[in-house]
Amino acid sequence: MKDTPTVSGRPRVPVMLPLPLAGAYDYAVPAPMALRPGEFVSVPLNQREVLGVVWDAPEVPEANPVPDRRLKPVASVLPAPPMTASLRRFIDWVAAYTLSPPGAVLRMAMSVPAALEAPAPQAGWTLAPPGNSRPRITPERQRVLDVLRAGEVHAGALLAQAAGVSLGVLRGMAENGLLRPALLPRNRRFARPDPSHPGPALGPAQAAAGAALRNRVAAQRFGVTLLTGVTGSGKTEVYLDAVAECLARGRQALVLLPEIALSTQWLERFEARFGVAPALWHSEITSRTRRDTWRAVAEGEAPVVVGARSALFLPFPDLGLIVVDEEHETAFKQEEGVVYHARDMAVVRARLSQAACVLVSATPSLESLTNVEAGRYTALDLPERHGGASLPVVEVVDLRRTPPERGRFLAPPLVEAVTATIERGEQAMLFLNRRGYAPLTLCRHCGHRMRCPNCTAWLVEHRAKRLLQCHHCGHAEPPPAECPECGTANSLTAVGPGVERVMEEANALWPDARRLVMASDTLPGPAAAAEAARAIQDREVDLIIGTQIVAKGWHFPHLTLVGVVDADLGLAGGDLRAAERTVQLLHQVAGRAGRAEAPGRVLLQSFSPEHPVMQALISGDLAAFMQEEAAMRRPGHWPPFGRLAALIVSAEEEREADRTARDLGLAAPGGEGVQVLGPAPAPLALLRGRHRRRLLLKTRRDIAVQPILREWLARVPVPNHVRVQVDVDPVGF
Ligand code: ADP
Numbered sequence: 001m002k003d004t005p006t007v008s009g010r011p012r013v014p015v016m017l018p019l020p021l022a023g024a025y026d027y028a029v030p031a032p033m034a035l036r037p038g039e040f041v042s043v044p045l046n047q048r049e050v051l052g053v054v055w056d057a058p059e060v061p062e063a064n065p066v067p068d069r070r071l072k073p074v075a076s077v078l079p080a081p082p083m084t085a086s087l088r089r090f091i092d093w094v095a096a097y098t099l100s101p102p103g104a105v106l107r108m109a110m111s112v113p114a115a116l117e118a119p120a121p122q123a124g125w126t127l128a129p130p131g132n133s134r135p136r137i138t139p140e141r142q143r144v145l146d147v148l149r150a151g152e153v154h155a156g157a158l159l160a161q162a163a164g165v166s167l168g169v170l171r172g173m174a175e176n177g178l179l180r181p182a183l184l185p186r187n188r189r190f191a192r193p194d195p196s197h198p199g200p201a202l203g204p205a206q207a208a209a210g211a212a213l214r215n216r217v218a219a220q221r222f223g224v225t226l227l228t229g230v231t232g233s234g235k236t237e238v239y240l241d242a243v244a245e246c247l248a249r250g251r252q253a254l255v256l257l258p259e260i261a262l263s264t265q266w267l268e269r270f271e272a273r274f275g276v277a278p279a280l281w282h283s284e285i286t287s288r289t290r291r292d293t294w295r296a297v298a299e300g301e302a303p304v305v306v307g308a309r310s311a312l313f314l315p316f317p318d319l320g321l322i323v324v325d326e327e328h329e330t331a332f333k334q335e336e337g338v339v340y341h342a343r344d345m346a347v348v349r350a351r352l353s354q355a356a357c358v359l360v361s362a363t364p365s366l367e368s369l370t371n372v373e374a375g376r377y378t379a380l381d382l383p384e385r386h387g388g389a390s391l392p393v394v395e396v397v398d399l400r401r402t403p404p405e406r407g408r409f410l411a412p413p414l415v416e417a418v419t420a421t422i423e424r425g426e427q428a429m430l431f432l433n434r435r436g437y438a439p440l441t442l443c444r445h446c447g448h449r450m451r452c453p454n455c456t457a458w459l460v461e462h463r464a465k466r467l468l469q470c471h472h473c474g475h476a477e478p479p480p481a482e483c484p485e486c487g488t489a490n491s492l493t494a495v496g497p498g499v500e501r502v503m504e505e506a507n508a509l510w511p512d513a514r515r516l517v518m519a520s521d522t523l524p525g526p527a528a529a530a531e532a533a534r535a536i537q538d539r540e541v542d543l544i545i546g547t548q549i550v551a552k553g554w555h556f557p558h559l560t561l562v563g564v565v566d567a568d569l570g571l572a573g574g575d576l577r578a579a580e581r582t583v584q585l586l587h588q589v590a591g592r593a594g595r596a597e598a599p600g601r602v603l604l605q606s607f608s609p610e611h612p613v614m615q616a617l618i619s620g621d622l623a624a625f626m627q628e629e630a631a632m633r634r635p636g637h638w639p640p641f642g643r644l645a646a647l648i649v650s651a652e653e654e655r656e657a658d659r660t661a662r663d664l665g666l667a668a669p670g671g672e673g674v675q676v677l678g679p680a681p682a683p684l685a686l687l688r689g690r691h692r693r694r695l696l697l698k699t700r701r702d703i704a705v706q707p708i709l710r711e712w713l714a715r716v717p718v719p720n721h722v723r724v725q726v727d728v729d730p731v732g733f
């Protein structure tokens with residue numbers, strides 16, 4: 001680390017503040033303070049004091065630095081472990097890649113300012129070493145000496161209480177040389193997982209993959225491995241082995257999961273493997289746990305963290321392994337604020353930390369497969385289900401030939417299969433990726449559709465709550481008694497199904513079956529999800545009706561039938577990855593069916609059984625499907641064979657959004673391998689009351705988009721109330 005740079009005799013340091021500023025601000029270092037990069041400091045800013053981090057001297061000195069005499073001094077240094085160079089470089093990297101202000105990225109790494117403040121030094125008392133004087137031992141003092149054994153430190157209040165004396169007695173004993181003040185040992189809230197705790201005996205393919213991963217971790221160098229394998233092949237046990245290796249080397253491990261709050265089964269397996277629970281990091285932990293976890297990570301006391309994408313910004317001093325489970329999941333993309341993809345940034349963080357990175361999926365993204373093909377990542381595959389279990393058989397129910405009865409959504413072949421499954425005493429699941437009762441409410445008289453006042457979206461009926469809701473902005477209103485357009489009473493009618501409506505149909509079809517809905521609004525938290533999983537495992541449920549949360553790595557050993565109510569649902573719209581994502585989602589859902597004891601069956605209700613997506617799901621040959629996808633995207637330089645960035649222009653006034661979008665379009669960059677599409681209405685042309693336009697910058701893979709974007713944005717003035725959001729590598733378009 002460099003020493004504090006000195007400019008014209010007076011030391012100054014750049015301090016990065018967790019605010020959306022263009023860069024670091026310089027501050028004077030008052031004598032005798034000495035500062036090193038990474039230290040957390042408190043500095044004055046506009047009559048306030050704010051926390052920041054001493055950054056590294058910029059490579060290129062500022063053109064017009066504030067003169068030394070006008071610099072404000074750093075107020076104080078915080079007693080927290082300094083931010084490591086690897087985390088500082090990660091923050092710089094994410095900022096540069098996403099075109100975000102570095103301070104906005106720093107803010108994610110400083111999400112718990114309270115953790116930086118001094119942990120109150122917990123005072124306690126211990127026995128003083130015997131001295132020459134012989135103080136008087138009263139009965140009260142004797143009771144204290146009886147409680148306090150040599151080498152122990154007790155908190156004053158507890159000691160006084162245990163001995164039945166006042167605190168004054170303790171102070172008197174200290175004055176007389178009997179006791180000595182001492183600091184209490186810190187609570188060790190984060191138990192150390194035991195890397196040698198016996199895990200399950202790995203099968204041969206698992207053992208081979210596990211050994212390969214252990215070697216990668218043992219090398220203590222950067223490298224990315226893509227661990228694939230059919231659902232139920234035992235990938236989790238394999239990467240937990242890599243975690244054990246990392247722990248044995250004394251380095252920290254981070255596991256990212258897409259839906260951590262619902263991953264109760266995963267946590268149980270971790271505990272079974274290591275004897276203790278890992279530290280958790282996600283938006284639903286209490287602020288106290290946040291503070292303790294942040295601090296424990298910084299001090300190296302939390303050896304394993306399991307978290308959501310934001311855990312990438314935790315202050316690990318020595319990260320040896322990052323695992324991204326379900327790496328294909330779009331939940332890893334953060335769309336608000338700093339727009340980044342946690343899978344891609346995990347690779348960057350691993351590189352800067354000299355750590356191994358393991359991406360895990362039964363349905364890997366085309367991005368990761370392409371990186372394997374190009375030799376950038378190593379591939380490991382588990383070709384079979386653990387314990388010789390067979391994969392489910394997938395069939396299509398052709399809705400053109402065997403349609404459901406009028407006003408219903410389950411076709412006869414699916415209804416029969418569910419009935420037979422329940423009669424055999426096995427479990428069935430109906431999957432529909434749509435919350436609520438109906439996605440559209442329509443007036444039978446005039447055709448008026450109920451839409452959100454703030455968004456380009458229909459209102460979704462939630463019948464149980466008696467509300468029409470917008471799934472984008474949260475707008476909610478009770479269903480009107482008459483059509484707001486033509487005034488006809490009782491003319492509004494529900495169109496299409498959501499899970500609530502499928503449940504209603506199931507109630508009528510299987511009144512005696514025990515039914516359970518699994519959706520994010522019926523399972524609001526980890527406790528509810530855990531309880532649902534337990535009830536299913538203990539066979540207290542016959543029929544599960546769920547949205548996409550049922551696709552997330554659950555193990556339901558008695559589930560043998562999965563029915564997909566609308567397999568075509570994800571294919572509509574112009575999204576580049578619609579087919580890829582539908583295959584991934586439905587394959588994951590299908591993977592819930594069947595275990596060693598009972599083979600599974602999957603029925604896909606579809607209007608287009610010949611669609612390549614349905615064919616891939618039937619054959620189970622996802623690799624071939626992904627090769628077809630690659631063949632379609634490669635010639636046009638679509639991702640991952642080219643680069644893409646979106647500019648979303650938004651304003652409350654439609655005209656203003658249009659004007660800025662047009663200005664950007666007129667100033668669009670060009671040249672060989674560079675193309676701009678748009679401006680056009682963004683996929684949600686109105687969102688939360690803002691009108692949105694979009695321009696897409698598309699380049700060849702060997703051309704970086706960031707310098708082009710920076711130059712482009714610098715050429716176009718943007719009025720104050722217009723926002724231009726940059727989304728590098730957009731996922732939904
Ligand atoms: P995947 O992540 O590939 O879908 P999992 O790792 O979740 O597969 O394993 C599937 C199931 O098999 C889980 O119930 C798991 O507990 C079990 N399993 C995996 N490997 C072993 C093993 N070596 N011994 C015993 N059970 C295992």
Ligand code: ZN
Pocket residue numbers: 452453454455457470471472473474475688
């Ligand atoms: Zn809305």
